[in-house]
Amino acid sequence: MTLQRDALTAAGCQKIFTDTISGAKTSRPGLDKALEQLRDGDTLVVWKLDRLGRSVKNLIGFTEQLDHAGVGFRSLTDQIDTTTPAGRFFFHVMASLAQMERELTAERTRAGLEAARASGRVPGRKRIMTDSKITSARKLLDAGTPAVDVAEHLGVSVPTLYRWIPASTR
Incomplete structure (x- = not known):
């Protein structure tokens, strides 16, 4: 400038x-x-x-x-x-x-x-929510852990958590 x-x-x-x-x-x-x-x-x-x-x-x-x-x-x-x-x-x-x-x-x-x-690669940013994180999140949410705590534990935001695990699927 x-x-x-x-x-x-x-x-x-x-x-x-x-x-x-x-x-x-x-x-x-x-x-x-x-x-x-x-x-x-x-x-x-x-x-x-x-x-x-x-x-x-x-x-x-x-x-x-x-x-x-x-x-x-x-x-x-x-x-x-x-x-x-x-x-x-x-x-x-x-x-x-x-x-x-x-x-x-x-x-x-x-x-x-x-x-x-x-060539089989997925372009763009690497997924933050891996399959293991999604499985862990489902277990924690099913056990009654608040979404805020689950998101913090996984190192993601609450909207990201809900994008991968919508409330309607639990």
């Missing part, structure tokens, strides 16, 4: 707005506040293009809105400046490449998960 703030300050930004929310989210208070204050002739400067959005469609739509309002756009890390024709072209190319990279990553992740399943 300090690196980004320092880069924006060095670029001559007079006002700096921050968000801790992902660029994929549509509602970001810092960005919303910045947009409220932008006027014709201003330039919105971001540290990196992916801080603004995740899809080409959204990024292009966003910069077109800025353009209609007479506001320029600069991305420091990506060397994009939409106040020039070459900058606008470069923006579209970089946005397309960024989206392609995200799609390839998702595709590789899906392929890895399918390969894991095909």
Whole structure:
């Protein structure tokens, strides 16, 4: 965060707005506040293009809105400046490449998960409730031990205990 703030300050930004929310989210208070204050002739400067959005469609739509309002756009890390024709072209190319990279990553992740399943492995986090824990929990619950105590003894939360042993099955 300090690196980004320092880069924006060095670029001559007079006002700096921050968000801790992902660029994929549509509602970001810092960005919303910045947009409220932008006027014709201003330039919105971001540290990196992916801080603004995740899809080409959204990024292009966003910069077109800025353009209609007479506001320029600069991305420091990506060397994009939409106040020039070459900058606008470069923006579209970089946005397309960024989206392609995200799609390839998702595709590789899906392929890895399918390969894991095909080889008999269960992808994802290891089950916290093993068969022996479920058996122990059933015995303790049947003996009248409160669910809170059973969950604590097994090292799980009460909702996890009930997810594996619903009250209706006892």
